[in-house]
Amino acid sequence: MESQIKKLSGLMQSRQISCQELTQNYLDAMERDNKKINAYVNPTAELAMEAAKAVDKKIASGEELSPLAGIPMTLKDNISTKGIETTCCSNILKGYYPIYNATVWEILQQQNAVLLGKTNMDEFAMGSSCETSCFGGALNPHDLSHVAGGSSGGVASAVGGNLAVYGLGSDTGGSIRQPASFCGLVGLKPTYGAVSRYGLIAYASSFDQIGPITATVEDAALVYDAISRYDEKDSTCRGNTGKPASESLNNSIKGKKIGIAKEYFDGIRDDVNDAIQNAIKVYESLGAQIVYFDMPSLKYSLPVYYILACAEASSNLGRYDGIRYGYRTPHYSDRNEMICKTRSEGFGKEVKRRILLGTYVLSAGYYDAYYKKAQNLRGTLVKAFQDAFQKCDVILAPTVPMTAFPLNFTAQDAVETYQTDICTVPVNIAGLPAVSIPCGFDGTGLPIGMQLIGNSFSEPTILNMAHQYESAAGNSVFPRADMGVKL
Template sequence: MRELLTTLSAKLQSREISSVELTKEYIKAIEKENDTINAYVHTTFDYAMECAEKADKMLKEKNASPLCGIPMALKDNICSDGHLTTCCSKILKGFKPYYDSTVWSKLKNEGAVLLGKNNMDEFAMGSTSESSCYGAPKNPRNTAHVTGGSSGGGAAAVAANMAAYSWGSDTGGSIRQPASYCGVVGLKPTYGAVSRYGLIAYGSSLDQIGPITNSVRDAALVFDAIKGVDINDQTSVDYNYGNVTGALTGDIKGLKIGVAEEYFEGIDPQTKTSVEKAIEFYESNGAKLVPVKLPVLKDSLPVYYIIACAEASSNLGRYDGIRYGYRADNYEDIDDMIYKTRSDGFGKEVQHRIILGTYVLSSGYYDAYYKKACILRNDIIRKFNGVFDVCDVLIAPNAPTAAPTLGYSSKSTVEMYMSDICTVPVNIAGLPGISIPCGKDESGLPIGMQILGRKFDEKTVLNAAYFYEKNAERAFDEYEGGVNL
């Protein structure tokens, strides 16, 4: 795949192009394509031009970061001071945060250029981005299909060359699955590797911020820029990664790849074949395949939905219409105002999850659901640890099929939940995972595979992905629209 950031960075550093010129190209592309793709829900073009001017000054001095001057986007749940951030929900209508998330603050210091906020499922709850209050984004590879979700707008923006890279959040697959559907790369880092300060919370023990990029090397570059401990996020960890990008060699001789047959049960034959072929490619190039058993994968779905909804019902308790966002009209007293604000402001899927979360935490049901889910969660973690005692990475499909057609979320809620089977186990166990393209189906839609690894072992995960990207045949052509330099 194109190592876009490396190419753009070289052009910017050599002054072949200025950040202002590059930013104008991206703005033009967004103005032209966004009506169709709906990848952006808020744009920050004036601010982007300010960032670009600052970046050009930084580029004139020596030692500018490789990300300096490069236009990018944030998911609509990542705060930046003074810019609309609404989680694609009516309840946060008009909300402008008054502080920067740690991710944006770090990128800003490196000279990044913010183009705007990307479309997503309301409060990141969904797998198609169709629950956005701004309407669904469309898959640039085929606009009759969904982008996946919840970071669907970010994946679409990168796939359609409307941002050089974007940031998403992954609670149950929300970076990896849309990256897979749109044919780009999505990295979900280890829980604790990246600060979530300024990420609007959904399921706090599962949420993780990560990048969506054009290539594995690009993902490593931006991961290097934002990883690390943060005093504002108590779950962030001071782990000594060193330089992850510098460790990309593409050497996989002797790499032990775990293959768990449970990951391939109920998977569409085209997806299954693509991922199996990729695994064979690794084997024929010197990796060692290790068959492993993970029957606990089946437990992951109910465990995930119970824990995520319990945490969501608590996290979303703060939306009362008093301090920010939407407030209902015509109410009798303060209680009535809160009820009406929440009932009008939250969409149906969010309400489902709040009610389910309240149910599993309520007296009489807590032990049967929430406590039991926590107990099982520890067992899932333990089983994954056991697997990584005998292999270095696991390779698995990202989703049971390629991107479904628009309207998929009108299917039954439970059917939607079931489609997350491939991605949620990693969030439950707090592991890192990357999604990279590995094929296409008969209609030309991208198919992705995920490479999963030990906690804080992003180096091995990224290197395994880098090998495939460098050496395997590309399954589909580059997207022709948007910015192409």
């Protein structure tokens, strides 16, 4: 598939369309279609047009620009933007205007990106459907009776609905890959430490990672190359120290070993399994070798993830007390009551549920039984992946065991919703990179996604493998919604 970023950049550079005209097209489409899908919670039209005007001046003067210059994009609403309201789609942060930019947004501003607005998400990135947002959930552009996924549902809804060329989301347990899978897009969760987390409002700090959601693999590689830089403001950030991923997309995969761990396929729906088996055949036709093996420790992934992530959340969200910023309850008699009522009124049900679970597993008497045991099992899972990559170059797995679920599914069965994370959370536990790409459709026409998992800092490898499949499978597995901008 053709890179949307390169296509639009070429149109602007050849003066076939100005950046201001392109941006206005997207703003007009947002005005018309966002009310259908609820992707954007805070449009930034004025800022977008200012940035577009600056890009047109640079093009007119013959200045050399980056591939991302002038490309209309979006940011998840947990990425700090100086002077632009950033709420994490929570009542407790309504009215909060950061006084600094996240590093990723700083980088993109320097590359003359055009920010169309901040997009919807599950409250504090806690959810798999985007329905825990205080603004209501983002809808799937391929079927408005289904969710866009979560927690980066707004980014996926905007890109899938052609209301942005690309967007940045965050992935704590699958929050980039799952909505990308649901909306028929490419979603890259980079290696932990490849992209700075400075300015990302934390959910679980040892799991969170910023990454792109795009229409094509090449677009994901271009955005990843731009944002994967060392940042001294994030002590865990190393940046991408190797070759740019976008320069590795046409390498032969003949002889490459693709691992299949049978545990990833336990309990997945038949139509998802069929689509992935067809993708495996495509890889075999390209000369890749398929290697089957067991990873029995994968069964511990969900409990390990929810214990550790909720423990970190209970610590990270302790700062929202009504004293420093955000919402404060209007009626209270003393400080303790003010904090208690502020948090009770400001946080939604899912956030409170995870804070309580995290506080419980960290409390005296339960720490050893839960938190300490989960940390030990995390080490076991890291070792299991290290052993797996002795046998193969990448691991192929479903992104989600099912396609996008209908609206209100989460309210009916919260536990089953948690179980949809079964294929995505192992990657976050081990800090590895993974990319979700479309590989087919279910019987109702909803997209199915698969993920390619690589060893640490092997983004060029997994993106090349994804690009090779994308080229071989063609447009047939990459859906485009009938809304938004058509270019």
